Amino acid sequence: xxxxxxxxxxxxxxxxCAAAAITSFIFLYIAGFxxxxxxxxxxxSLFALVxxxxxxxxxxxxxxxxILTFVSLLIAAPLxxxxxxxxxxxxxxxxxxxxxxxxxxxxxxxxxxxxVYGLFGLLFFVQFLGLGFSLISGALTLSLMILPxxxxxxxxxxxxxxDTWREGSFGLGAGKLRTVFKVVLPAAAPGVLAGIIxxxxxxxxxxxxxxxxxxxxxxxxKTPSQSVRTLAVHVYSLSSEGLHINEAYATASVxxxxxxxxxxxxxxxxKKIGGGLK
Numbered sequence: 001x002x003x004x005x006x007x008x009x010x011x012x013x014x015x016x017c018a019a020a021a022i023t024s025f026i027f028l029y030i031a032g033f034x035x036x037x038x039x040x041x042x043x044x045s046l047f048a049l050v051x052x053x054x055x056x057x058x059x060x061x062x063x064x065x066x067i068l069t070f071v072s073l074l075i076a077a078p079l080x081x082x083x084x085x086x087x088x089x090x091x092x093x094x095x096x097x098x099x100x101x102x103x104x105x106x107x108x109x110x111x112x113x114x115x116v117y118g119l120f121g122l123l124f125f126v127q128f129l130g131l132g133f134s135l136i137s138g139a140l141t142l143s144l145m146i147l148p149x150x151x152x153x154x155x156x157x158x159x160x161x162x163d164t165w166r167e168g169s170f171g172l173g174a175g176k177l178r179t180v181f182k183v184v185l186p187a188a189a190p191g192v193l194a195g196i197i198x199x200x201x202x203x204x205x206x207x208x209x210x211x212x213x214x215x216x217x218x219x220x221x222k223t224p225s226q227s228v229r230t231l232a233v234h235v236y237s238l239s240s241e242g243l244h245i246n247e248a249y250a251t252a253s254v255x256x257x258x259x260x261x262x263x264x265x266x267x268x269x270x271k272k273i274g275g276g277l278k
Contacts, residue, residue, distance in 0.1 A: 031256060038253030041246040046254075051218035056238060056247040058254060060220045064135070064228035065258075067221065068214070069203045071139040072146060077196060079143075080150030081185075087151075088158035089180050103152075110148035117145050118209035126213055136224040138214025145209065146199035153198065157191020158184060190271075197266040204259055207232040231255045 045055040083102065091099030121141030131137045161184050169179040185192075207230070215227030216237055229237070231251060238248035 034249065034252050034256055037246075038249035038251075041250040042253065043250075046247065046250055049220070056244045056251075057218070058231065058234055058247075058251045060218045061229050061231045061234035061251070062254070062258075063220045064214075065204060065230040065232075068135060068139055068142065068210075068228065068230060069200055071135070071224075072142040072203055073196065073199065075139065076143040076147045076150055076199065080147050080195075081154050081192060084151050084154035084158060085180055085185065088155045089176070089184065103155075106148040106151050109144075110152065113208075114145060114206055115208040115212075117141055118212035120144075121209060121213035132225065133213065133215030133217075133227040134225045135214060135221050135228045138210045138228065138230075139224075141209050141213045142203050142206065145206070146202055149199050149202070150192075150195045153195025154188070154192045157188035157195070160191065161187045193266060193269065197263060200262055200266075201259060204230075204255065204262070205232055206230070207236050211236075231258070 046057055047059050048055050048057040049059055051057045051060050087099050087102060118141065121137060121144075125131050125137040125140050126133060131140075165183055165187060166179055169183045174182065210230055210233055214230070214233075216229050216233055217227035218229045218234065218237075219226065221228050232255065235248050235251050235255065238244040238251065
């Protein structure tokens with residue numbers, strides 16, 4: 001290797017390592033700051049089933065977050081995956097303008113601020129459809145938010161599957177649909193799961209859109225028409241009031257732990273799925 005190329009390679013290596021170190025330091029600093037301030041303030045009253053102004057319980061918000069995440073993924077995941085299958089398997093070898101239009105639309109929607117989704121959800125789901133400030137309004141709004149992420153990540157995962165896999169399936173007599181759902185989609189499962197993980201992270205961390213659609217009532221919902229409050233909204237409410245800062249840090253610590261746990265479990269599942277396909 002020429003000396004100049006070796007020097008350039010060493011410089012790039014140093015830059016990459018420095019960027020990784022700075023990123024890790026920022027994450028650890030933020031996480032450590034939140035945990036140091038929050039963990040000492042975690043107490044049994046925070047996990048009471050009913051929220052009051054005295055206990056500032058996070059249990060209703062935690063339950064609402066789990067329900068909202070499940071309902072949103074139940075709506076958005078099938079739509080995103082099937083749309084990605086159509087884009088990756090049925091339009092990539094053609095010049096269909098509809099495929100290009102969908103890709104541009106998805107990329108545009110992925111860059112729209114969450115508060116814009118919240119205003120749309122307020123005007124359409126809450127007022128026009130008459131759903132009010134409710135769990136279902138929040139779930140439908142979140143579904144629109146995460147749909148582009150699931151679609152784009154699934155499409156990229158499908159495109160990464162070698163064409164030889166498809167050709168081998170066709171050679172054995174399998175049709176297009178069977179090849180997609182029995183060969184291609186299982187092979188792309190880790191990438192699909194990665195997109196869903198990113199979507200879960202955005203759902204759990206979202207607050208602006210949900211304030212306009214799901215509301216801020218701290219209660220465990222009994223019906224989809226009831227207003228709810230997620231953990232992120234709960235942290236915002238406690239901190240904005242200025243009366244429960246310690247409880248806000250405690251809730252933020254729980255939220256951070258929940259997000260890390262979800263990502264860890266999903267990463268382990270993705271690794272097992274990917275290993276099982278080898």
